[in-house]
Amino acid sequence: MTLVHFQLLSAALFALGVYGVLARRSAVLVLISIELMLNAVNVNLVAWAAYNHFDKVTGLVIAVFVITVAAAEVALAFAIVLRLYRARGSVNVDEIDIMRG
Amino acid sequence: MDLVLFYVIGFVTLLAGAGVVSARNVVHAALFLLTSMAGVAAAFVLLYAEFLALVQVLIYGGAIVIVILFALMLTRHGEFQVTAEHRRWPVAAVASIALFGLLAASVVLDDRARGTDARVGVGINRLGAELFERWAVPFEIASILLLVAMIGAIVIARGGGSDEP
Numbered sequence: 001m002t003l004v005h006f007q008l009l010s011a012a013l014f015a016l017g018v019y020g021v022l023a024r025r026s027a028v029l030v031l032i033s034i035e036l037m038l039n040a041v042n043v044n045l046v047a048w049a050a051y052n053h054f055d056k057v058t059g060l061v062i063a064v065f066v067i068t069v070a071a072a073e074v075a076l077a078f079a080i081v082l083r084l085y086r087a088r089g090s091v092n093v094d095e096i097d098i099m100r101g
Numbered sequence: 102m103d104l105v106l107f108y109v110i111g112f113v114t115l116l117a118g119a120g121v122v123s124a125r126n127v128v129h130a131a132l133f134l135l136t137s138m139a140g141v142a143a144a145f146v147l148l149y150a151e152f153l154a155l156v157q158v159l160i161y162g163g164a165i166v167i168v169i170l171f172a173l174m175l176t177r178h179g180e181f182q183v184t185a186e187h188r189r190w191p192v193a194a195v196a197s198i199a200l201f202g203l204l205a206a207s208v209v210l211d212d213r214a215r216g217t218d219a220r221v222g223v224g225i226n227r228l229g230a231e232l233f234e235r236w237a238v239p240f241e242i243a244s245i246l247l248l249v250a251m252i253g254a255i256v257i258a259r260g261g262g263s264d265e266p
Contacts, residue, residue, distance in 0.1 A: 001103050001104045001107050001218060002218060004208055004209065005104075006107075006144065006148070007208040008205055008208060008209075009111045009114065009115070009144065011204035011205050011208060012115055012118075013114065013115065013118050013137075014201075015197040015198065015200050015201035016115070016121070016197070017118075017122075018193075018196065018197040018200055019122050019193050019194060019196075019197035020121060020122035022187070022192070022193030022196060022197070023122065023187050023189075023190040023194070024122065024186065025186070025187055026127065028172050028176065029127060029130055031169065031172075032121055032130055032131065032134050032169060033121065033122060035134060035161070035165060035169075036118055036122075036134070036137065039137070039138065039161075042141065042153075042157075043141055043144055043145075046144075046145055046148050046153060047148055049148075049150070050149055050150060050220040050221060050222070051219075051221075052220075052221050056223055057223055057227065057231045060153060060223055060228055061228070061231060061232055063150075063153055064153070064156065064232070065239065065243055067153075067156055067157070067160050067161075068243045068247060069243075069246070070160075070165065071160055071164060071165060071247065071250075072246055072247050072249075072250035073250075074165050074168050074169065075168065075250050075251060075254040076250050076253055076257070078168055078169075078171070078172045078254065078258075079255075079258040080257060082172070082175060082176070082257075082258050083257055083258060083260055085175070085176040085177075086260065091176050091177075
């Protein structure tokens with residue numbers, strides 16, 4: 001079990017998240033896929049830290065910050081989705097074109 | 102032994118990830134996300150990052166999945182139209198497979214990633230000391246970020262004035 005294994009796991013998770021973001025229609029499901037991608041990045045950071053390829057605390061600290069930002073992002077995204085649902089009665093990302101110029 | 106554990110954990114994590122992006126039922130998707138997060142936490146344990154595994158279970162399992170389930174309950178997801186994939190989903194599949202190929206190739210060809218099996222853990226003591234000394238300012242900024250996000254979420258969700266776009 002070397003660093004490559006964890007990096008491949010991380011890459012596969014990230015690709016799954018990208019697929020979800022591109023293919024899903026519900027805003028909440030897109031949000032869930034973004035969480036998947038953030039997790040993949042965390043696996044990568046922690047793996048690099050554990051295999052001592054750079055200062056080993058830095059990777060862990062940045063992973064902590066990623067989790068913090070993910071929590072903040074989910075709260076805000078949830079608020080926006082709720083507001084959007086109240087305004088449009090739908091969370092389908094295809095129908096949301098309010099910002100179209 | 103470790104390798105077997107890694108394969109089991111990786112298999113579960115990726116299977117649950119595939120469930121997240123393909124489940125028809127949105128609640129199932131959220132529960133698959135929970136499983137996937139648990140798998141990632143197990144991978145953190147394999148990497149001797151116990152504190153992060155703990156935080157992962159607490160924040161993702163305890164907070165984020167709950168918030169997402171609330172979001173699902175408070176919005177209507179009944180109709181097929183919303184839960185179905187976009188009709189151009191094959192393009193998305195090709196794009197994500199291509200991305201995986203690119204990432205995998207760059208990982209496999211990277212010499213630095215090869216070699217040792219030796220992993221080192223960082224104790225919680227050292228992580229905490231580092232977080233409050235060298236990373237003190239970013240840490241405080243992160244706390245302000247959380248506060249701002251919380252207030253912003255309340256303001257946005259309560260709304261005010263007209264909801265018309």
